[in-house]
Amino acid sequence: MAGAPLHVLAGALRDREGRVLLAERPAGKHLAGLWEFPGGKREPGEAPLAALARELDEELGVALVDAEPLIRVPWHYHERELLLDAWCVTQWRGEPRPLEGQGLQWCLPMQADPATLAPADRAILQALRLPPHYLVTPADVLPAERELWLEQIGRAIEAGERLLQLRLPRWPREEVREFAAALLPSARRHGAQLLLNADIEGAQALGVGVHLTGAQLAALAERPLPLLQVVGASCHDAVQLAQALRVGADFASLSPVAVTASHPQAAPLGWGSFQALAEAAAMPVYALGGMTPAQLAQARAAGAQGVAGIRGFWPAP
Structure with missing residues (x-):
């Protein structure tokens, strides 16, 4: 029987400018020359946060003051199975x-x-x-509503939303691409990311992201876009x-967490099943299906990156 995964703590030290600290793996070590978030192995009987504090002291000479859970990443390196337990470190003492x-x-x-x-x-x-909210455009938006939704999405970006999927099945594909191109200047100015639904070629041409359907995902053998396109x-x-x-x-949406009006026949996962799946996923996961921004804290407690949604995330036109 395989033993328990090696529990490794990682700290994302974040300064007042929003920068994070990366450490280079030294020569002679596994993955030498690549960069990582500082940390190391938890000793038997050691609490995770105590292990992180010890590792940061040993590696960097800093004293941990405050940290919060970020993501847990189950991973396999050849014969080695590990759990990379990452925390966002917002306060520490020392340089x-x-x-x-x-x-x-x-x-x-x-x-x-x-x-x-x-x-x-x-x-x-x-x-x-990735931000805490992932907004998806309603599927029933018509091409005639283009100007209205240019304004809606523009307002959302101005208000701080940073991840938006253009899912417009009633539009010709070329019109969706033109719509995305019109939104790009504002999105880039504010650091927001646009994703096209299912349109890999359009995303390649525009330099934006793509959100894959289940059928596309099953047919793929490799990543469809460069690493810098989400x-x-x-x-x-x-x-x-x-x-x-x-x-x-880079991330997944996992649904349906709750009953939804758009797919009333789909059995909801519930938070327990969502949490089990999200924690085993080795990537950020958004809770989708019956979600609203008000459920963010509940989603985060269940291991989610955040909440994704359609109707509950847009004001009435």
């Missing part, structure tokens, strides 16, 4: 120093290159990059979540 001879760098999460990180640490980076995936079970990880998706 981080490379006490183990490792390289150190501060960078904004959106400016870090995922290709330079150890594979398991890329999920931590995405958890830092890839989301629609998932409903563990098999789809595992496939999303295999093809290199």
Whole structure:
């Protein structure tokens, strides 16, 4: 029988400018030359937060003051199975120093290159990059409502929303692409990310993200976009979540958590099943299906990156 996974703590130290600290894995170690979030193994009987505090003291010479859970990443490196338990560290005492001879760098999460990180640490980076809300346009929006929804989405971006999916099945594909292009200047100015629903080619052409359908996800053998263009995936079970990880998706939406008006026949997962699936997913997962922004705290307590939704996230036109 396989033993318990190796429990590894990682700390995302975040300064007042929003930058996070990355450490370079030294020569001679596994994955040497790649960057990671500082931390290390939990000792037997040691509480997770105590292990993180000890590792940060040993590696960086800082004293942990305050941290909160960020994401737990189950991972396999060849024969080794580990649980990478990441915390967002917002307060510490002391100036981080490379006490183990490792390289150190501060960078904004959106400016870090995922290709330079150890594979398991890329999920931590995405958890830092992704916002708590994921807005999806209603499926019944008509092309005639283009100007209205340009205004709606523009207002949402101005109000602070940073992740939006354009799911417009009643529109010709070329009109959706033109619509996304019209929104891009505002999105880029505010650091918001747009995703096209199912349109990989359009996302490639525009330099935006894509949200994969379940059918697309099943047919893919590799990541459909470069690492700097976000890839989301629609998932409903563990098999789809595992496939999303295999093809290199940055996050998944997992649904339905609750009963929804749009799919009343679909059996809801409930929070217990959602949590079990999300914690085994090795990537950020949004709770979708019957969600509103008011359920964010409940979703976070169940291991979600945040909440995703359609009607409950848009004001009435």
